[in-house]
Amino acid sequence: MTAPTPSRAETVALARRHLWPPYTSPERHEQHDPLVIVSAEGPWLVDADGRRYLDGISSWWTSTLGHRHPRLLAALADQAARLDHVAAGGATHPTVAALAAELCAVAPAGLERVHFSDDGSTAVEVALKIAFQYWQQQGRPARRRFLALASAYHGDTLGAVSLAGAEAGGFFTVFAPLLFEVVRAPAAGEDDAGWDRVATAIEERLARDGDTIAGVVVEPLVQGAGGMRTYPAEVLRRIRAATRAADTFLIADEVFTGYGRTGAMWACELAGVAPDLLCTAKGFTAGLLPMAATLATARIYDGFRAGPDGAPRALMHGHTFCGHPLGAAVAREVLAIYRDERIVDGVAARAAQLAGALYHAAAVPGVRRVRQLGLIGAVDLGDGGYGGAAGPRFTDAARRRGLFLRPLGDTAYVCPPLNIPPADLATLLDGFVDAIEEAAAPAR
Numbered sequence: 432m433t434a435p436t437p438s439r440a441e442t443v444a445l446a447r448r449h450l451w452p453p454y455t456s457p458e459r460h461e462q463h464d465p466l467v468i469v470s471a472e473g474p475w476l477v478d479a480d481g482r483r484y485l486d487g488i489s490s491w492w493t494s495t496l497g498h499r500h501p502r503l504l505a506a507l508a509d510q511a512a513r514l515d516h517v518a519a520g521g522a523t524h525p526t527v528a529a530l531a532a533e534l535c536a537v538a539p540a541g542l543e544r545v546h547f548s549d550d551g552s553t554a555v556e557v558a559l560k561i562a563f564q565y566w567q568q569q570g571r572p573a574r575r576r577f578l579a580l581a582s583a584y585h586g587d588t589l590g591a592v593s594l595a596g597a598e599a600g601g602f603f604t605v606f607a608p609l610l611f612e613v614v615r616a617p618a619a620g621e622d623d624a625g626w627d628r629v630a631t632a633i634e635e636r637l638a639r640d641g642d643t644i645a646g647v648v649v650e651p652l653v654q655g656a657g658g659m660r661t662y663p664a665e666v667l668r669r670i671r672a673a674t675r676a677a678d679t680f681l682i683a684d685e686v687f688t689g690y691g692r693t694g695a696m697w698a699c700e701l702a703g704v705a706p707d708l709l710c711t712a713k714g715f716t717a718g719l720l721p722m723a724a725t726l727a728t729a730r731i732y733d734g735f736r737a738g739p740d741g742a743p744r745a746l747m748h749g750h751t752f753c754g755h756p757l758g759a760a761v762a763r764e765v766l767a768i769y770r771d772e773r774i775v776d777g778v779a780a781r782a783a784q785l786a787g788a789l790y791h792a793a794a795v796p797g798v799r800r801v802r803q804l805g806l807i808g809a810v811d812l813g814d815g816g817y818g819g820a821a822g823p824r825f826t827d828a829a830r831r832r833g834l835f836l837r838p839l840g841d842t843a844y845v846c847p848p849l850n851i852p853p854a855d856l857a858t859l860l861d862g863f864v865d866a867i868e869e870a871a872a873p874a875r
């Protein structure tokens with residue numbers, strides 16, 4: 432027997448009284464009327480009043496296969512019936528071993544080792560610690576800084592926040608005294624020429640100071656939370672070449688871009704680039720459970736073998752739930768579904784549908800900087816940035832049309848499940864363009 436679903440009002444009252452939601456002021460939290468979602472299926476979310484909403488942002492970019500894919504639910508139940516959890520130190524289990532092998536098989540060339548953790552921020556923290564520790568024990572202790580892009584976003588733990596660019600996190604400034612110093616690439620501005628200057632600046636910086644840099648961290652080809660900023664593949668290729676020339680690491684944060692979002696399994700592939708470390712989360716379990724992974728090359732792993740003094744050099748990082756069986760079972764099944772349902776191949780046709788909608792959005796007065804990569808489409812309303820009024824207007828307009836969309840400030844975007852049925856995608860995109868028209872109209 433399942434308990435009756437509480438009413439919308441009951442849930443809102445309890446939430447207002449006891450929840451502390453992310454990135455939401457108490458005033459807004461206690462006054463705003465949130466969506467109360469009680470169930471989901473495929474691209475649809477259903478609220479407490481039975482209203483259906485298309486999940487236009489894949490529930491914070493995770494639900495690449497839609498909600499409650501039957502095969503994922505079956506894999507989860509099957510694993511739960513056999514093994515719930517076992518410590519990852521001194522023990523392992525078949526599901527996580529198989530997952531590591533399968534993940535390496537689909538990863539960019541050269542990534543052969545996997546460290547599992549819980550979320551995207553942690554996957555990035557692990558990459559930073561691996562790179563840092565590697566150089567410390569390879570007799571290159573001066574390599575202790577990281578180079579990151581402007582507008583970067585890599586998560587919310589302190590190491591990841593250190594990497595964030597100022598624009599991505601005006602809201603991070605309060606933590607500045609706690610952060611480590613990062614070598615910052617210049618801001619690109621709004622056009623590809625700006626990105627050309629970014630690549631040149633990184634090349635020059637690495638040529639000059641490469642021996643102080645433990646790694647260069649990038650979101651490949653599109654910076655997500657920093658405002659859905661796309662940039663040319665050539666820039667990523669130049670960064671890869673410059674890191675190789677300086678013999679330092681390229682760390683690819685594919686937490687958002689991985690798992691087909693950009694039209695290839697990994698955004699790095701679109702540039703023909705293989706990083707030294709790769710972080711994945713979000714699509715990694717398709718939103719069903721929190722789990723993440725950091726992949727590394729054999730060279731990096733071998734750097735943790737005993738040195739000349741014979742002393743062991745373990746990676747000094749680990750979490751209680753490393754390689755959790757339930758998450759691992761789901762992550763394996765995600766990869767199997769990607770193979771069997773040819774999920775990445777299906778992105779191209781849907782991306783063409785999205786391009787059509789963006790073409791209409793571009794003609795709306797007040798819309799600027801239309802951009803797309805795979806199943807990510809974004810436009811700026813008003814002046815862009817986080818403070819504008821158009822973003823909230825857009826959210827409300829979308830909600831009235833049965834769409835769950837949440838802009839980044841005044842950047843309106845869609846990134847739907849990759850397997851969204853084309854008819855539902857058409858509904859989503861029609862509503863997206865209508866909501867843009869409504870929100871972009873100058874306020875009276």
Ligand SMILES: *Cc1c(COP(=O)(O)O)cnc(C)c1O
Pocket residue numbers: 550551552553555584585586587650655656684685686687688712713
């Ligand atoms: C979301 C995101 C993260 C952080 O992942 P969490 O699971 O929220 O910790 C890191 N990097 C990128 C590029 C992201 O989009």
